Amino acid sequence: AAEVIELSDSGATKLIASNADVSAEYAELVEDERLEGLPGITLKENADAGVATDRQEPDATFLVKAPTKGIYLIRTFAVVDDHGNKLMEEAKGKYDSLFMKLQVTGKFHFNGDEQKLKIWLPQGVRLGYVTIQPYVAPAVWDKLARKATQPFEITFAENEETPHNAALEKAAETKAFYYLMTGDEKVGREAVQLMNDYLERVEFGNILDITREVGRAIYTGSLVFDWCHDLLSDDEQATLHKNLMRLAMDMECGWPPFRQTIITGHGAEAQINRDLLSMSIALYERDPTLYQYTSYVILEHLVPMRKFEFQSPRYNQGVSYGAFR
DSSP, X not given: OOOEEEOOSSSOEEEEGGGSEEOTTTXXXXXXXXXXXXXXXXXXXXXXXXXXXXXXXXXXXXXXXOSSSEEEEEEEEEEEOHHHHHHHHHOOSGGGOOOOEEEOSSXXXXXXXXXXXXXXXXXXXXXXXXXXXXXXXXXXXHHHHHHHHSOOOOOOOTTOOBOOOHHHHHHHHHHHHHHHHHOOHHHHHHHHHHHXXXXXXXXXXXXTTOHHHHHHHHHHHHHHHHHTGGGOOHHHHHHHHHHHHHHHHTSTTOSSSOXXXXXXXXXXXXXXIIXXXXXXXXXXXXXXXXXXXHHHIIIIIIHHHHHHHTTSSSOTTOSSOTTTO
């Protein structure tokens, strides 16, 4: 029987395949120089691959014990033999990969007690080792907090327009979200001041196909209005409201948003589905008719048509706009 392997609480623990409890009926050890000088495990030549059946007995078993209860990341190192190489050459895509099956008590969740890691191999694969390490979530919040608390340096000239500034919009959105999550009023006020100063001056000019940038400014301003609402003075609310409506008039779909169809084309992008819908929600208490316009277009025009179109497996916006429509 395999000995209990104590997993590391920091780095990766390497489980050498040859140290596993190997099924005498289905698997065997194999030498392969590609396995970093270690003997590996492979299925016997005429053995049925348990990975494709309901066979209960695994090909190899490790007995492991995690230092603490939690989620652990499991990786494998393996190579293919001649049969596996032939299968890979004939593969048409990722769905023709050679899959190995693992069984753990709770998928990748270890309970801190002794547990069996069971492995079923496909034909054509030689397993060298398995590594297990504690799963560390990406440090997304720390990164966001650093960005949110960093001042955004900009000086607006008096009585002059300012061009589109995507970096400013992103900074204001990040600061507003940080305030929403933490209640840090200093950061929230920075978001409010940035957007009020920016929307009061921003001008996009007579540039072709600018509606996406205009819409992004509307969307960001709406987020700040909503997420930082309790920090806004009456004058700031009125100023943001005025400038959001000013920009809405410049959208390709117009305001009210009936100049373009929402079924296809630019009208089917973010103009109504995200930008003007966000604005109408943020400003609902000040003017509920805004939401009545956008919800009417979405619920009465878009939803019934999408319900019809989505009966077909063909993407309804063609091959060029999958990421944005």
